[in-house]
Amino acid sequence: MTDPHLPAVIDERRQLINLAYRLLGSLSEAEDVVQETYVRWYALSERQQREVAAPGAWLTTVAGRICLDLLGSARARRERYVGEWIPEPVPDRSDWLGGPAAGDPADRVTLDESISMAFLVVLDSMTPAERVAFVLHDVFRYSFAEVADIVGRTPAACRQLASSARRRIDTSRSPSGAVRTEVVRDFKRAWETKDIEALIGLLDPTVIATADGGGLALSFLDPIHGGEQVAQAWMEISTHGPAVTLLERTVNGQPGLVALIDGAIVSVYAFDIAADRITRIWVIRNPEKLRPWTAG
Numbered sequence: 001m002t003d004p005h006l007p008a009v010i011d012e013r014r015q016l017i018n019l020a021y022r023l024l025g026s027l028s029e030a031e032d033v034v035q036e037t038y039v040r041w042y043a044l045s046e047r048q049q050r051e052v053a054a055p056g057a058w059l060t061t062v063a064g065r066i067c068l069d070l071l072g073s074a075r076a077r078r079e080r081y082v083g084e085w086i087p088e089p090v091p092d093r094s095d096w097l098g099g100p101a102a103g104d105p106a107d108r109v110t111l112d113e114s115i116s117m118a119f120l121v122v123l124d125s126m127t128p129a130e131r132v133a134f135v136l137h138d139v140f141r142y143s144f145a146e147v148a149d150i151v152g153r154t155p156a157a158c159r160q161l162a163s164s165a166r167r168r169i170d171t172s173r174s175p176s177g178a179v180r181t182e183v184v185r186d187f188k189r190a191w192e193t194k195d196i197e198a199l200i201g202l203l204d205p206t207v208i209a210t211a212d213g214g215g216l217a218l219s220f221l222d223p224i225h226g227g228e229q230v231a232q233a234w235m236e237i238s239t240h241g242p243a244v245t246l247l248e249r250t251v252n253g254q255p256g257l258v259a260l261i262d263g264a265i266v267s268v269y270a271f272d273i274a275a276d277r278i279t280r281i282w283v284i285r286n287p288e289k290l291r292p293w294t295a296g
Contacts (some may be wrong), residue, residue, distance in 0.1 A: 009041060012056045015140075016063050018110050022135050023067040025087030025120045027109070027292060034069070037063045057146070064132060064150035071128035082215030084223065086282050087120040088289040089268045090124050092250035114139045117252045117270035117282050119169070126165050133158045134165035177255070181248075184255040187271075187278065188246050194238050196231050203227035204277040214286030217266070230281065258293065265293045 016037060018254035020030035040062055041049070052058045078085050088111050113119060114135075123131050132151055136142040137158070144155040144162075151158055176185075183202060190198035209230045213219030224230050244259040244266070251257075251270045259267040268290060282292065 009038070009055050009059065012059045012200050014110075015056070016057075016059060019060065019135070019140060020063055020067055021090070021109055022114060022120070022123070022139060023064070023132060024070060025124055026289075027088045027090065028288070029070065033063055033066050036066055060142075061150050062134065068128055068132050068151065071131060074128075074191065082213070082219040083219065084210050084212050085124075086210060086212035086215075086284055086289075087117065087124065087252075089117065089251050089256075089270060089284050090115060090253075092253070097148035105259055110255055114156070115252050116254050116272075118272040118280065120252070121280075121282070122168050125168065127161075130161045130165040133161035136194075137162045138166065175273055175275060180271070181255045181278060183273050183276055183278060184257065184271055185248060188248065189258055191234055192246060194235060196235050199231040200227050201232055201235060202278055204274065204279045207277075207279055207281065209233065209281040209283065211283040212289065214288065216287055219283065219285045235246060265290060268293060 016034045020033040133147050136147045144158045147158040148155045187202050205227045207227050207230050209224040211219035224233050247258050249258045257269040258265050268284045270282040271278050
């Protein structure tokens with residue numbers, strides 16, 4: 001018998017990927033969550049499926065609860081991770097080199113401010129309940145009554161969780177897209193020309209650079225603090241590392257860079273910028289996190 005809910009259920013896939021990616025910061029885990037959500041849907045009997053008044057809400061509730069469970073165990077998994085953990089970067093669809101892999105979940109992630117690397121990093125500092133409550137309510141506009149059903153707390157408690165999370169998000173100093181593009185372009189030019197003074201001028205004195213190699217690619221394990229220290233590190237990379245080609249690309253909806261060696265992407269660079277200075281640099285080198293960029 002054909003599932004009468006099939007069109008509605010399939011149509012929810014993009015929404016579920018978007019939700020799970022923002023909650024977990026991992027495309028591969030988001031895809032796993034969505035697959036498990038559909039497994040649970042089709043484990044229902046036909047009668048049980050017919051009793052579901054709103055399949056989309058049912059799927060979102062299940063996916064949200066799975067994400068909540070995964071977030072609860074994330075700390076133990078991060079303790080086994082080699083070096084710093086950074087969310088998986090997502091390319092703009094038009095920026096794929098060679099085109100996306102068939103069925104790649106990145107093809108279904110909507111790019112907006114709520115997946116900027118800075119935003120995802122702040123989300124990662126929240127408790128699992130804060131993160132779920134905030135993303136569901138503030139990003140996806142679910143009511144606190146609906147959030148409560150997913151988180152397993154009262155609507156009032158979910159309102160407090162979202163409020164606590166909201167205080168950590170600061171977009172007051174966020175510059176325009178044009179300013180971001182120009183700063184990243186100037187950073188690229190200074191790096192390519194080995195102009196350390198220009199680099200220092202583009203970096204906030206309190207800038208932090210963090211790299212994620214996951215033990216699978218060479219990278220600095222500890223974050224680098226300070227404009228002069230970060231500039232010096234980039235000069236070392238430029239002088240003593242292999243020759244790279246730098247390209248401007250959209251990374252999580254923001255101007256960023258990718259580095260290629262012999263035509264293959266080996267690093268993705270995301271930036272946070274306040275006024276006209278770079279305050280954070282995230283370097284993703286773990287090849288498992290570069291899958292959407294290297295598939296083709």
